[in-house]
Amino acid sequence: xxxxxxxxxxxxxxxxxxxxxxxxxxxxxxxxxxxxxxxxxxxxxxxxxxxxxxxxxxxxxxxxxxxxxxxxxxxxxxxxxxxxxxxxxxxxxxxxxxxxxxxxxxxxxxxxxxxxxxxxxxxxxxxxxxxxxxxxxxxxxxxxxxxxxxxxxxxxxxxxxxxxxxxxxxxxxxxxxxxxxxxxxxxxxxxxxxxxxxxxxxxxxxxxxxxxxxxxxxxxxxxxxxxxxxxxxxxxxxxxxxxxxxxxxxxxxxxxxxxxxxxxxxxxxxxxxxxxxxxxxxxxxxxxxxxxxxxxxxxxxxxxxxxxxxxxxxxxxxxxxxxxxxxxxxxxxxxxxxxxxxxxxxxxxxxx
Numbered sequence: 001x002x003x004x005x006x007x008x009x010x011x012x013x014x015x016x017x018x019x020x021x022x023x024x025x026x027x028x029x030x031x032x033x034x035x036x037x038x039x040x041x042x043x044x045x046x047x048x049x050x051x052x053x054x055x056x057x058x059x060x061x062x063x064x065x066x067x068x069x070x071x072x073x074x075x076x077x078x079x080x081x082x083x084x085x086x087x088x089x090x091x092x093x094x095x096x097x098x099x100x101x102x103x104x105x106x107x108x109x110x111x112x113x114x115x116x117x118x119x120x121x122x123x124x125x126x127x128x129x130x131x132x133x134x135x136x137x138x139x140x141x142x143x144x145x146x147x148x149x150x151x152x153x154x155x156x157x158x159x160x161x162x163x164x165x166x167x168x169x170x171x172x173x174x175x176x177x178x179x180x181x182x183x184x185x186x187x188x189x190x191x192x193x194x195x196x197x198x199x200x201x202x203x204x205x206x207x208x209x210x211x212x213x214x215x216x217x218x219x220x221x222x223x224x225x226x227x228x229x230x231x232x233x234x235x236x237x238x239x240x241x242x243x244x245x246x247x248x249x250x251x252x253x254x255x256x257x258x259x260x261x262x263x264x265x266x267x268x269x270x271x272x273x274x275x276x277x278x279x280x281x282x283x284x285x286x287x288x289x290x291x292x293x294x295x296x297x298x299x300x301x302x303x304x305x306x307x308x309x310x311x312x313x314x315x316x317x318x319x320x321x322x323x324x325x326x327x328x329x330x331x332x333x334x335x336x337x338x339x340x341x342x343x344x345x346x347x348x349x350x351x352x
Contacts, residue, residue: 006033006068006160006193008054013063015049023049025217026063031210033068036187036194037222038204041214042240047197050214051163054195055088056081067160067193087154087162087192089183092170094150095138101125101149102134108157124152127186143171144179151183155190162187162194168203180207201241205229213237229282231268234351238280245286245324249279251350258350261319262286262297268347277352283327285346288313288334296341299323301334315342 008031015024023046031037039047052058054065056072056079064074067086072079087108095104105121112120125131128148138146147167154162167183168176184207187194198204204211205225212222213233221233232238235246249258249265256270258279265279289296302323303314311332316323326342334340 006191007031008037008161008193008195009064009066010050010054011064013050013053013065014061015046015053015058016061023217024053024060024063027214027217027219029212029219029222031193031195033193034188034191035209036184036196036207037210037212038196038198038208039212039214040198040201040204040241043199045214046217047199047214048165051165051195051197054161055086055163056084070160085157085160087157087159089147089150089154089162089164089167091166092143092146095146095153097138099138100134101130101136101138101141104138104149105134105152105156107153120156121152124156127155127189128152129182142175144175147171147179148182148186151186155186155192158190159192162192164194164196166198167196168198168200176203177206183207205241211241213241215240231349232280235278235280238349243283243325243327245281245283247279247281247320247324248276249350250274250276258348260344261317262324262342262344263295265344266347267350269349271350271352275352277350280349280351281344281346283312283325285344285348286324286326286342287345288315288326288328289341289343291339291341293341293343296343298339298341301336301338301340303336304332304334306332313340315340317342 010027010029013024013027016022041047053060060073065072071077072084102121105124106117109117128151130148211225211228213220221228221237228241238244247260249260251258251271251274253274256267258265258267260279291298297317299315299317302316305312310327310329313326313328314323
């Protein structure tokens with residue numbers, strides 16, 4: 001079977017824990033074979049329930065789960081977890097403490113002879129950058145190394161699908177980016193289809209090919225990281241995936257520009273007819289400029305947060321209830337209490 005036949009298809013998946021507690025309300029999600037999809041959402045939105053149903057640990061009330069055209073869950077079908085050809089990387093590595101690293105990695109290679117098991121184990125250790133670590137015990141490894149071994153163990157039996165459940169949670173932020181990049185590279189090298197559950201927006205945007213944003217048991221938007229960030233489906237998605245600047249706006253019929261308190265803003269897709277609604281921008285689309293610049297709107301700096309690589313300058317503008325945040329790179333041109341001006345670059349989304 002070609003790796004790229006391992007498409008994950010979830011259709012109309014529902015799950016309730018009683019009449020008052022619906023958790024999944026008709027989830028549809030398709031992940032192409034060989035792609036890494038991040039399921040992103042706040043705690044309690046149904047991400048973990050979705051993962052557990054795909055793994056076979058929980059039974060859905062309705063709907064289907066199929067991988068490579070093979071139904072795992074559906075009407076009258078409930079394959080046990082061990083028959084699903086799914087690799088799982090749990091939250092904290094969860095290696096078997098009494099087994100060496102090599103025996104942990106070889107754990108799922110039950111049908112192979114000893115030589116094949118050894119060869120595959122070495123191949124997997126090499127893939128995750130831990131060649132020569134086979135004889136060590138799990139307690140001798142750092143947290144990042146344990147996560148890499150957990151991935152090697154999940155990938156060793158050549159699964160059709162790999163599930164990663166918040167796998168970087170326990171790592172400190174300095175380690176996290178490196179382990180994330182290694183995990184992504186290893187998944188790419190094997191061509192496995194993967195589903196990463198996370199509540200970390202940066203992790204989803206920087207790691208995944210597709211981001212599925214879950215809100216209250218439904219998928220609010222599923223798209224490439226760039227599209228989810230630049231063209232959010234609604235103001236809630238915009239605010240959840242990164243920092244958003246929400247402005248009241250009015251659009252005249254046939255126009256592709258919204259009038260806002262920070263001046264005219266170009267829209268990515270003009271609405272049908274005229275309307276009032278919310279214009280969604282990102283802080284980096286606002287620029288500070290001199291008060292005399294054409295097309296700029298004057299404001300007063302109320303606060304500055306300096307982060308080193310950039311800073312956020314908070315500006316109060318007439319006609320806006322709340323001040324707006326502007327992301328500024330390089331030296332700071334203004335401080336609190338000073339007058340400045342703002343202009344908008346790029347296109348915004350409009351939600352009526």
